[in-house]
Amino acid sequence: MRHNLSSIWMVAQREFTDQFRDWRIVVPMFLLVTLFPFIADDTTRQAVSFMNRFGGSLILDNLIPFVVLVIGFFPLSFTLVVALESFVGEKERGTIEPLLSSPMEDRHMYLGKLLVGITTPLVFSFISIGIYLILVARRDVAFPGPYMLTLILLLTFAHAVLMVSSAIVISVQATTIRAANLLASFVVVPVAFLLQGETILIFWGNEDVLWYAIIGVTLLATLLVRLGLSHFRREYLLGREIDTINLKWIARTFSGRFKGDATSIREWYRKEVPISLRELRQPLIIVIGLGLTAGIVSYLWVVKNVPAYVDLSPDRIGEFRTFIADNLNNLDSLGRQLPAPALFFHNARTTVAFLLLGLVSFGTLGLTLFIGNIALVGGVMGAAQLVGYSPLLAFGAGILPHGIFELSAIFLATAAMLKVGAQLVTPQPDKGLGEIFLIALADWFRVFVGIVVPFLAIAAVIEIYLTPVLIKLAFPYL
């Protein structure tokens, strides 16, 4: 342990020396830290004066936490500069090779650089926040309590880890600063969206809601650190031409994995698809577990809590039932309003959206969307219970017939998406990140093309033509 820490500190110490001797890093950072709080303080004064005259208490009450978040974020933008410089810069200047030729372990190098990438911008960020809070304390404006401030500081810390760990992942994929800078937009743009989302939480949510953001960002940052650790390997860092896109190789790697050893579609279905399904066993157990939990919890929550918010008097329930009956009467014409192919494409698009979200978040966002969808089903069952219908009958007649295929397809697609995320953050010594990504994607497409697409097609036909009939049979009194 002591040896590990001393090696990490050795790398960090050298990086700190290098950073603080470079005026191009120190001067802008110093200016940002010392000037920006004053500008922000004056902006706060003007905003307070404006809102005192014209109203806007919601903004006024949460103005300082918002400004603290922004002030804390600005110095954090240096995490990208520091991290890219520290990793790609070293590669480009050839200074990393002597280090890689030494007995120092990969993870020590990675963690040392991660420490520096996080620490310097974070310290400047906290100093900047401190200066602003001292300046703004004299103003007549709602000052956030220690709890709120702690949450914002934790969020700032999580941002720093997220940005540095993302920048390191980018650095591993680039051999020149130019390439890394171009790739940096993959960090800047999502973090900008994230910041906007957090701003909404500050203005519209309560303090506790910020915990979701902190936990979410920390989870993502942890996965990125793990991804960085698993791919920060000598072999990969010195690999050839990782900046270039070799389309031939990409096509070969992807199709090789997708097809496997099969020579015909029949053989592919007989040999390769079962292999993919077997490999999905573990993620499928997780997905089924989470899905069931989400459905049941959502059902119970609706049954227990909704009556407190919604008027469920017999008259009102009667209105609900009439409304439902009116809508279900149109089920006969469902096939005309929503053709089966359109439904199929909608469902297929949703599974692809799960994948895309999963790709940028190592499965977490895709899984969140999946949980949300299943929770919605549970919620609908809960609502059915509240208005006096049997939830089991509603499920059996309204969801199960097509759900056998649709839910199976969605569970399998989500499990495959989760596996893609897991593969990306799992060290595979013989493969680079690009190869792992392509193989994971091919695995997902095998399940998608082989099972999900046919299942969704069958489900769409059943949902349009059979489910309405079954609902009418199950609820003849509607």
Place this chain on the structure above:
Amino acid sequence: MIETNDLSKQFNNDFWAVDGVNLCVEPGKILALLGQNGAGKTTTVRMLTALLKPTRGWARVAGYDVTKNPQAIRANVGVLTEQHGLYMRMTGEEYLEFFGKVYELTPRARKARSDYLLQYFGIAEAAQRRCGEYSKGMKQKLALARALMHDPSVLLLDEPTSAMDPESSRLVRDEIARLRSSQRTIIICTHNLAEAEALADSIAIIYRGKILLNGTLDELKHVVLGPVEYEARFAHSFDAGDLNLPNGVTLASRSADSMRFRVEAPQAVNPLLVHALASRNAPLVSFQEVPRKLEQVYLKTMAEAQGVTYAA
């Protein structure tokens, strides 16, 4: 000792950067690895320093297998990389101190080794200056000092004297020769053929990842350029007529005042050849080996590999 067998490296599953390299360098010997840019020299060195894993074959360096004991290899190998790899905002002394720590030397050993190397390479006076202020030659010397900091038993040197002035080059060459005499195993990758000729005990020429030739300089000359040639120069025009040449000697070329002979075993045959010339009253002024350089060997080998005609 460095030993490789069928050492190969494939990138992106489609390009063999190194293909079936067999090398053996014993302690106290220097191997010069020659080849064009991109021939596979750096990849070979990187596999020998356990930076890249061989796709096929194996290598043992300082008694350790590159795949099984990468850390032990890195601790026992000194590497001078293609780029000097100095941290420009560190002083020379700080730089060596840092690498001393990386190689886990004690503070005392770090100081002693750093002082010695800075002194030896004549950069002690610049030790407190930042590396960014060094000249190219000084940077190269400091990089070499770094490679020697932990006193490794195996040295892999990529262009050790590039960018150096003649005096510094000489100093580095002397140091390499000294290291050889202290039983270090050394591989030099270089484009400087004169340097390879002066330093190397054996030479390997690599082309597109494959070793085309490997042996001592004399062996390479014999294989590529044929048997040694000797030239007899005469004081004036001399017609040897039907000269009866001893066995193992063939006439390579002749002019009015000189003759060139290709000799298989000079030690045994040259006295007979000189005697044959003398017996014909040849006005012999000199009889000496025709100098043949590594450059000729290299260029001819490369020309043959590329399928072009070698113009001597």
